[in-house]
Amino acid sequence: MNPVWTPPQQPESFAFDADSEAEIKVVLGKYPAERKASAVMPLLYIAQRQMGRQTGSAWVPLPAMDEIARRLEMAPIRVYEVASFYTMYNTRPVGRYHLQVCTTTPCWLRGSDDVVSACKKATGISQFGQTSEDGLFTLTEVECLGACANAPILQVDDDFYEDMDGPSTEKLIAALRAGVRPPPGPMVDREVSAPQGGRKTLLATDSAAGPQ
């Protein structure tokens, strides 16, 4: 069943700021003038990031979509279609930190349920899609983030926190609450997706004398 959809409170207006304008210039430069509608996805993302900078909630409000439609000379509904299709565009306000937990099979097998319940416990959120009462966190269930080797994954805004478990999730959220963004990457002792505790194979290649 679909949850009852309530329209979000939209801001009165939206205007791109100087930083965004600079980015837009670069993006529009990539497309021929008569095909500039191709820039709709980058522009939506620029708008979303600007909202994150300005209001602490990275989402794309309706006036921003209308502004993008105006700039790219396309029908507003075409922008709404794109923005609503891709889950990475937030069409309603989110918290300052957008917690995106992967619950697809590899992450689930490696304990994403613990991550989810830790998120809920630490933020007070009861359901996916909700924002915590302090407005800091929004919890979203996402599909495979493509980092299954480091399952389970908790994506905070644009950063992957990997090899999560319950305690490390709670620790991460506590740090975020304190205004600190810990360095992203594996939460266990390993480099990117290399084995835990260092290299396990090809150890012999360290010796100067290879098989001659």
Next chain:
Amino acid sequence: MVRVIVDGIPVDVPPGSSALQACEAAGKEIPRFCYHERLSVAGNCRMCLVEVARAPKPVASCGFPVADGMEIFTDTQVVRRARRAVMEFLLINHPLDCPICDQGGECDLQDQAYGYGSGVSRYREDKRAVTDKDLGPLVKTVMTRCIQCTRCVRFSTEVAGTPELGLVSRGENAEITTYVEKALTSELSGNLIDVCPVGALTAKPSAFHARSWEYKKTDSIDVMDALGTNIQVQARGGEVMRIVPRVNDEVNEEWLSDKGRFSVDGLKKQRLDRPWVRVNGKLIAVPWKDALVALARRLDGVSGDRIGAIAGDLCDAESLCALKDLMTALGSVNLDCRQDGAWYDTTRRAGYLFNSDLTGIDQADALLIVGSTPRHEAPVLNARIRKRFVDAGRGGFPVGIIGAPRCDLTYDATVLGEGPETLTALLKGENPFADVLKNARRPMIILGHAALTRRDAPAVYAACRKLAEATGVVTEDWNGFNILHTAAARVGALDLGFLPGAHGRSASSMVRGGVDVLWLLGADDVPVERIPADTFVVYQGHHGDAAAARADIILPGAAYTEKPGTYVNTAGRVQRAFRAVFAPGEAREDWRIIRAFSEVVAHTLPYDTLEQLRERLAAVNPVFGMTGANVAQIPGSALAAEASEAVTFDETPFRPVIRDYYQTNVISRASQTMAECSAVYGAAAAE
């Protein structure tokens, strides 16, 4: 041509055709939901699956291009099982509410479920529900029934040119919506109801009124604009319930304007259903005989030149012919069919026709619109211009317009100027659009009534004509000089010469006291307040509008759905409408009223039957003998040339003739639905 073999039947189809078209050419019926021959191919319903030899799996035939020697199988075990599977998926979320669904009986999904549906559902989970959308006063939505074929999205984007509908979200949450909850701003929105293959989009005004199989269906012609849209009037129990378009590629393709479709409730309101005679300033209902005798008495002793007749915009050619014959018998040459005071070149038939025919738009490669807003004056024609604009691609069909339109025309149009002085600039070559016209192979000019109803209309017409000749709009094999009429009766009346004869009075002169007895045949848009009190007004028509209120005698006539009639569209195409229902009360077909009255005044008209009258029509102008054909090329009988003194340009800009698209004639003014539309869209329309 490409030869393909469909179920063993070899067929030749043009290269680039789809497998589905090849199957249709071979006479095979392919089930489909999303495919529509006048829209782009989406290929998302998967119902049209067929098997192609050497293809690893069934292919969606609507989007599969044919290749030479391709073998298609439309009725194999694989195909049938695949379609059944598709149908099962479509029905997963489709409610089983056919008994309360307005689409029931004319539903593609219902029909095809008979062929491919399974008797039981294997689906045990919750069905999804979708919130209904408010699309305005015309289109009702039950979005849970939607199967997301996106025909409506493609129609509004491609044909109507008002991209407001979209498929938003994804997966289970996907839904058709305007996203911002707004009424559709198209004059063609009723066609969404026709293209929707299920009951998601249905007609709001006729919701829950009747079942499709209960209707008595009668072919007719729309009179809300001058396009002559082919319609089917669907009636039940003597009441017109709804109007839907018929397919005619040469006129309206398969579209119908909203005013033509939804004005039906106006046919039941404010009707004149009995004769009235004004006695001591008060209208009194009387029997027919008394009304005709009273009128005959009033006419007694009035000389012919003090009698006049003005015909309105919705009249059939039969009644126009009868009235003209009656007036001639009474010795009057005071006839006019131009209640808006328009000026036409009536010396030849090509002077007042849309000469290229509506299909000519498909071949034109440049267009100059002078004093017209096609979107309001003929929405279906506007869709055709848009189709040409879209087909021609970027810059392939430049459109210039003189007189800024009050709405978005749905295609890029350069506003060249506001008034007739722009024509001078074009003639002198000062305006770059002159070169655009000159360089085009088939340029077209559409001259509208914002220009033709002005005092300087002859000069504007002459300038356009000159421009047309200078830029190759009129050549040996191409005549792109087009008049876009706004009144359904106008061309027929002009063909019959329903115009002032020698020293006859024009409509405005008659209204301002030029005659003692004024016969208004459905002429509701004349300025009745200007008619002097001592003019005796006879109103013959079907609605109690302003003109009927002023009348001294009211003769109740029949509306266009209630009489067999002949109408000539703006391109000169003669088309016949049939009677769908009977006129209410004592109202009668208009030509019969005139015929009956002619007997009372001892000038009996020489026709007793409709057939005889139609013979008379053909005798007056041979075009009336050629119904259905494109008769634009037939030289019309030379009509009386109007003495036109040299008129110079007015400096004022062209002003659109239609202020409110939804309220342009007696029927639409009487319609509740049109009043609602006017309230919703009126502000936008008046901008």
